[in-house]
Amino acid sequence: MKTGGRVVALSGGVGGAKLASGLAGLLGARLTVIVNTGDDFEHLGLSISPDIDSVLYALAGLNDEQRGWGRRGETWSCMEELARLGEEDWFQLGDRDLAMHVARSHGLASGRTLSAVTAGHARRLGIEASILPMSDDPVRTTVHTDVGPLSFQHYFVKHQCRPVVRGMHFEGAEDAAVSGAALAALREEGLETIVLCPSNPYLSIDPILALPGMRDALAAAGVPIVAVSPLVGGRALKGPAAKLLDELGGLHGNAGVVRKYDGLIDGLVIDVEDEAEASELGVPVLVTHTVMNSEASRRALAQDCLSFSRSLRGKRP
Amino acid sequence: MKTGGRVVALSGGVGGAKLASGLAGLLGARLTVIVNTGDDFEHLGLSISPDIDSVLYALAGLNDEQRGWGRRGETWSCMEELARLGEEDWFQLGDRDLAMHVARSHGLASGRTLSAVTAGHARRLGIEASILPMSDDPVRTTVHTDVGPLSFQHYFVKHQCRPVVRGMHFEGAEDAAVSGAALAALREEGLETIVLCPSNPYLSIDPILALPGMRDALAAAGVPIVAVSPLVGGRALKGPAAKLLDELGGLHGNAGVVRKYDGLIDGLVIDVEDEAEASELGVPVLVTHTVMNSEASRRALAQDCLSFSRSLRGKRP
Numbered sequence: 142m143k144t145g146g147r148v149v150a151l152s153g154g155v156g157g158a159k160l161a162s163g164l165a166g167l168l169g170a171r172l173t174v175i176v177n178t179g180d181d182f183e184h185l186g187l188s189i190s191p192d193i194d195s196v197l198y199a200l201a202g203l204n205d206e207q208r209g210w211g212r213r214g215e216t217w218s219c220m221e222e223l224a225r226l227g228e229e230d231w232f233q234l235g236d237r238d239l240a241m242h243v244a245r246s247h248g249l250a251s252g253r254t255l256s257a258v259t260a261g262h263a264r265r266l267g268i269e270a271s272i273l274p275m276s277d278d279p280v281r282t283t284v285h286t287d288v289g290p291l292s293f294q295h296y297f298v299k300h301q302c303r304p305v306v307r308g309m310h311f312e313g314a315e316d317a318a319v320s321g322a323a324l325a326a327l328r329e330e331g332l333e334t335i336v337l338c339p340s341n342p343y344l345s346i347d348p349i350l351a352l353p354g355m356r357d358a359l360a361a362a363g364v365p366i367v368a369v370s371p372l373v374g375g376r377a378l379k380g381p382a383a384k385l386l387d388e389l390g391g392l393h394g395n396a397g398v399v400r401k402y403d404g405l406i407d408g409l410v411i412d413v414e415d416e417a418e419a420s421e422l423g424v425p426v427l428v429t430h431t432v433m434n435s436e437a438s439r440r441a442l443a444q445d446c447l448s449f450s451r452s453l454r455g456k457r458p
Numbered sequence: 459m460k461t462g463g464r465v466v467a468l469s470g471g472v473g474g475a476k477l478a479s480g481l482a483g484l485l486g487a488r489l490t491v492i493v494n495t496g497d498d499f500e501h502l503g504l505s506i507s508p509d510i511d512s513v514l515y516a517l518a519g520l521n522d523e524q525r526g527w528g529r530r531g532e533t534w535s536c537m538e539e540l541a542r543l544g545e546e547d548w549f550q551l552g553d554r555d556l557a558m559h560v561a562r563s564h565g566l567a568s569g570r571t572l573s574a575v576t577a578g579h580a581r582r583l584g585i586e587a588s589i590l591p592m593s594d595d596p597v598r599t600t601v602h603t604d605v606g607p608l609s610f611q612h613y614f615v616k617h618q619c620r621p622v623v624r625g626m627h628f629e630g631a632e633d634a635a636v637s638g639a640a641l642a643a644l645r646e647e648g649l650e651t652i653v654l655c656p657s658n659p660y661l662s663i664d665p666i667l668a669l670p671g672m673r674d675a676l677a678a679a680g681v682p683i684v685a686v687s688p689l690v691g692g693r694a695l696k697g698p699a700a701k702l703l704d705e706l707g708g709l710h711g712n713a714g715v716v717r718k719y720d721g722l723i724d725g726l727v728i729d730v731e732d733e734a735e736a737s738e739l740g741v742p743v744l745v746t747h748t749v750m751n752s753e754a755s756r757r758a759l760a761q762d763c764l765s766f767s768r769s770l771r772g773k774r775p
């Protein structure tokens with residue numbers, strides 16, 4: 142990619158954050174990450190933005206790769222004491238992680254926007270890329286299941302994704318304004334590609350796409366849009382992506398991902414383990430290693446996405 | 459003291475909390491501690507009540523005796539991260555301590571009173587004594603100094619009590635209602651004594667006495683009121699009590715304490731180190747060991763206070 146080429150990535154939490162960190166390693170300040178906030182919630186009076194935190198921690202190199210979420214070198218003293226005081230303890234709050242929630246809650250309560258608070262935190266953590274909440278207006282994902290409607294965190298953490306899902310609703314999305322900085326990034330001179338990170342299409346990418354004007358802004362950018370499949374060997378490495386593609390889309394594997402992103406993407410990156418599916422997907426496909434368990438593998442996948450996108454530039458209608 | 463005798467103690471933070479814990483060891487549910495809330499403040503959006511916390515921790519046996527404040531087995535991960543995020547870090551927030559602030563803030567934001575929140579925490583921590591904030595209405599101590607007016611925490615923590623003090627003001631005290639449970643405890647059948655703990659007379663006990671009706675309620679209880687001097691060898695073990703007695707009262711040593719509590723107390727407990735002052739104080743005095751660095755010494759001083767008070771019963775006018 143030539144110097145100055147800019148990239149916009151759409152990301153949810155942990156899986157998406159890994160690719161975002163690979164992209165950030167290559168692009169630095171030329172990367173803008175638009176992050177899902179449909180998982181945001183209030184807990185014990187604190188404003189928690191799990192996906193923004195995952196992206197901040199990954200790009201700052203502070204994430205715990207062993208545990209797969211949260212902060213490295215985490216301690217759990219506060220959580221122990223909250224349980225002793227009889228507070229809800231189903232949501233794991235590490236002491237280091239808690240600092241982010243306290244600082245964010247304090248910033249929001251002081252009248253700053255989520256965008257401003259997040260930008261401040263990124264700057265303090267030495268992150269050059271722009272990390273943008275998809276909106277400063279509240280959007281809250283509700284999962285409609287066979288045991289009734291559940292807020293995202295109740296579905297994801299409390300019920301561990303077990304209920305059968307009938308549909309999603311992104312409360313507030315219809316009235317939420319897309320982040321102005323996100324729209325600006327999509328219009329910016331020098332934008333070369335848009336990457337949909339290997340996040341859950343239903344839970345992480347859909348809330349971003351549900352914002353009024355977002356799909357139009359992505360299309361109007363006039364650059365290739367490539368998605369990285371969250372599936373490896375037909376299953377998600379983490380989370381319920383495969384289960385949801387099945388329950389909501391009625392299709393298994395990457396065919397389900399392609400249908401889900403129909404009309405949006407110009408190409409799909411899939412894992413070598415799923416190479417057999419490549420010829421049946423009906424979109425340009427790059428087969429490569431998508432499991433990111435090292436800095437080198439994150440950068441390699443990021444580079445593959447950029448090269449793949451470049452190869453698609455001539456093919457756009 | 460006969461079975462069923464009740465005691466009310468007035469307390470500030472660490473020093474007072476030690477005697478309160480000695481009294482609680484002897485009296486259990488027969489003890490009511492009315493705690494100063496003039497030091498309460500909002501920090502990073504959290505509602506912090508330092509004196510209530512000190513009393514809760516001491517009575518639950520969770521306090522750090524080495525450090526002299528806060529929680530035993532404390533960790534500081536959150537504080538480290540708050541500093542990294544650029545938040546104010548002059549007020550030490552331990553991870554365990556933080557749980558109390560999060561839980562309290564959440565309880566208050568949910569519309570519960572400070573009394574209800576505190577009672578819930580005491581119950582969860584297995585404390586039998588009643589720990590009562592002096593009021594559910596906000597009272598905030600302002601210290602007028604040679605460098606201008608300072609909020610209590612700024613005077614105490616940020617400026618480490620160095621400025622010369624001209625006076626105090628307890629903002630909100632004139633409109634604050636004394637805790638209903640505190641008034642009830644002072645009226646209760648079987649009350650045998652009132653103890654002013656060895657807290658700072660100006661900073662910890664005065665805010666309680668400043669509440670409308672508090673002095674009348676103490677007098678109307680009709681039982682001996684004994685104070686334990688916060689001075690040992692003419693100096694406070696911790697904090698600026700001696701400095702304030704000098705700056706505001708113009709008297710050194712226990713004579714300053716007696717003048718400060720003039721008309722309120724029936725007797726003063728002083729340390730063996732200050733025995734020479736005993737005959738010059740103009741009130742009944744008990745000379746004993748007032749340094750409490752063990753469970754045994756806390757209970758011994760508590761027992762001394764109760765015996766001393768009993769000896770004063772016949773002497774009340």
